[in-house]
Amino acid sequence: MDYPLAIISDVHANLEALESVLQQIKERGIKRILFLGDAVGYGPDPDRCVELIYDNCEVVLAGNHDWAVIGLTPLEYFNRDARVAAEWTATQIKERTRKLLEEMKILKRLSKESLFLVHSTPKDPDAWNYILTLYDAEVNFQYFEEKICFIGHSHRPFIIERLPSSEMVVYNDKTEFKQSCRYMINAGSVGQPRDGDPRATYVILDEEKVEILRVEYNFRKTQEKMENIGLPEFLIERLEKGI
Ligand code: ZN
Numbered sequence: 001m002d003y004p005l006a007i008i009s010d011v012h013a014n015l016e017a018l019e020s021v022l023q024q025i026k027e028r029g030i031k032r033i034l035f036l037g038d039a040v041g042y043g044p045d046p047d048r049c050v051e052l053i054y055d056n057c058e059v060v061l062a063g064n065h066d067w068a069v070i071g072l073t074p075l076e077y078f079n080r081d082a083r084v085a086a087e088w089t090a091t092q093i094k095e096r097t098r099k100l101l102e103e104m105k106i107l108k109r110l111s112k113e114s115l116f117l118v119h120s121t122p123k124d125p126d127a128w129n130y131i132l133t134l135y136d137a138e139v140n141f142q143y144f145e146e147k148i149c150f151i152g153h154s155h156r157p158f159i160i161e162r163l164p165s166s167e168m169v170v171y172n173d174k175t176e177f178k179q180s181c182r183y184m185i186n187a188g189s190v191g192q193p194r195d196g197d198p199r200a201t202y203v204i205l206d207e208e209k210v211e212i213l214r215v216e217y218n219f220r221k222t223q224e225k226m227e228n229i230g231l232p233e234f235l236i237e238r239l240e241k242g243i
Helices: 015-027 046-056 064-069 080-092 095-103 134-141 219-229 233-241
Strands: 005-008 032-035 107-110 115-118 148-151 158-162 168-171 174-176 182-186 200-205 209-215
Touching (some): 015 046, 015 209, 046 095, 064 080, 064 095, 134 168, 134 182, 219 233
Parallel strands (some): 005 032, 148 182
Antiparallel strands (some): 005 200, 174 209
């Protein structure tokens, strides 16, 4: 069975959000899950989240936070809160978690499904740039051949449909795939949504259509753990606001 597929991204060590999303994926009978990076950083449960991701996902990509924690991306690029959380994470994780972070791939192509998967951009996967505008998207459509590219990184979900004329249409929740079009889809964030909706985000697709889904989870529990650890206040507050 190739379809349906679930795509998850930017878990950021938020175990409550990850468990809620995995539960819903299971209830929907979806067997194949692909992960687009940032398993750790910001949140209180890095070991358990990395383990669960490897147990459940057939593709596991690296994000900038995963690389920062193992020293592959310099922490100077991070703002203060992100840096504090990354430094805490680096001191906490088990050796096995570190090894799993090192094994994460920077991109993945699934030729049968014509999918290109990357955390940040197809153009420069390890430069950790963002696709925030249609211009950014148009530039990046030139850097993959597949019908559909999935990204994460900005924590804001979207579906961009590119017509053969190079015109683009944006959908916020779902669309049916058209034969002549190509797509760039941001899977949003499981563990730290930033589009004003605090619910965990993920995406499901089959051959015909793609849909962005939201799942409520117990963010109070995550916040409590973060408070006990002493992680930065803004990182705690943003979970209930979705910012
Ligand atoms: Zn992220």
